[in-house]
Amino acid sequence: REIVFHGKYDNADRRFLHSMAENTAREIYVMKLLQPNPFLTGKVAQLKPQAQKHYLNAELVFPDSASKSASPSWETDRNRHAILSSGGKDSLLSYGLLNELGREVHSIFGNESGRHWFTALNAYRHFRDHIPFTGRVWMNSDRVFAWMLRQLPFIRPDFASLRSDEYPIRLWTVAVFIFGVLPLLRRRGIARVIIGDEYDTTWRAALGNIPHYNGLYDQSIYFDSALTRYYQQKGWGLTQFSLLRQLSELLIMTILVKRYPDLQAHQVSCHASHKEGERVYPCGKCEKCRRIVGMLSAVDADPTRCGYxxxxxxxxxxxxxxxGVHQESAGATHLRWMLAEQARLSLPEKVRKTLRPHPEIVNLRFHPDRSPAETLPEDLREPLFRIFLEHAEGA
Structure with missing residues (x-):
C-alpha cells in the first residue's frame, strides 16, 4: 500500500504527484471499474458506484525529499515551440500551422518500445529526413504497463490477445510522454510545448455523485493548466497548451487535408496498424479507422492517400x-448527416429522416471553461484564428 519515490522531490513535486495520483485513482475507478470493461474478471466486474472521501489507497512516501527544488531554472526562447508528435492528425496540423506562421518548431516523438510506435513511424521518418529540429525519445512505458497488468488478478490473463479500442486499466499516456521529453526541451531551450487536443476533450461529468473527467483528463484544458502551474513552480519557464481547442475533430481533419495535404498523407490514426515493407498501414477495422475514413470522405478527400x-x-x-463513431454526440450526428446527404452511407429511410445538421461542428467554438481565446498566447491568436476561419463556416 505504499509507493516509494527515491530522489530529491521538493514541495512542488510532492503536491503534483499527490494530486495526479488521487485524480487518476478516481478516474480509473469510474471509467475502468464501474463502466463495462471486457478485460475485467471476477467480482471487480460487478462493482457498484460508491462515493469515497479519497480514492487513492496507496500512501506516497518520499524518503529523500527536499523542501526546495534542486534543479536550476531553464533559459527558454518564446519563439521555440515543441510539439508532442505522434503521427496523428492533431500533431500534424499543429506542426503545419506553426510552420506556416514562421515559428521555430521542434517535433518531438515519443518512441514507445512496442507496436504503438507504428502509428508514428511514417510521420517520424518523413520529419527526420526532411524537417529540421525533429527529435525522438525512446521509452519503455508500454512494457511497464503490460507488466503491471499481469500483476492484477482481476484482469483477464489473455488481455494481450483481446481486440478492443480501449486499454484495460490505464488512462493517462500524455503525461508519460511529456515527462519523457522534458530533458530534451530543457536542452533546446524550448518555452512552449504543444499538445494536440480539440474542443470535445474537456469534460466534467459525474457518475452518481462521483465527479470525473470522462477518461479524458490528460487531453483537457485542466491538464494543460495543471502542468503549466507545475512547470512555473519549478522555475522552468515552460507553458503547455493546444492550438486546437476551438476546433471540432471534423474541422481539424478538414484544415489538415485541405491546407497541408502532404502532411496528412503521413497520418496513421489506428489502434492496430501494421507494417508492410517500410511503410505502416492502418487496419481499416477499428473505430478510429472508420472515424478517419468517414471524416475524409465527408470533406471529399481521398483516404487512400494515407494508406486505406x-x-x-x-x-x-x-x-x-x-x-457510429466515438465522438461528441453532435459531431457524430453531423458526420452521419453529411455522409448521408452525399449518398455515401446506406441508412434506413426512417433513420435518415432523424438526422439533422449541427452547424456548431463546422464553426469555431469559444467556451469560457473549455476553449477560451486565452488558451492561446496573444501572439498566436489572431494569425491562427484567421487561418481557421478560412475553413470554418464562422464562430
Missing amino acids: TPAQIDHCLRSLAEK
Missing part, C-alpha cells in the same frame, strides 16, 4: 452506418 484500400474504405463506411 478501397475495400477498407467501403468496410469503414458500412461499419460507420451500423455502429
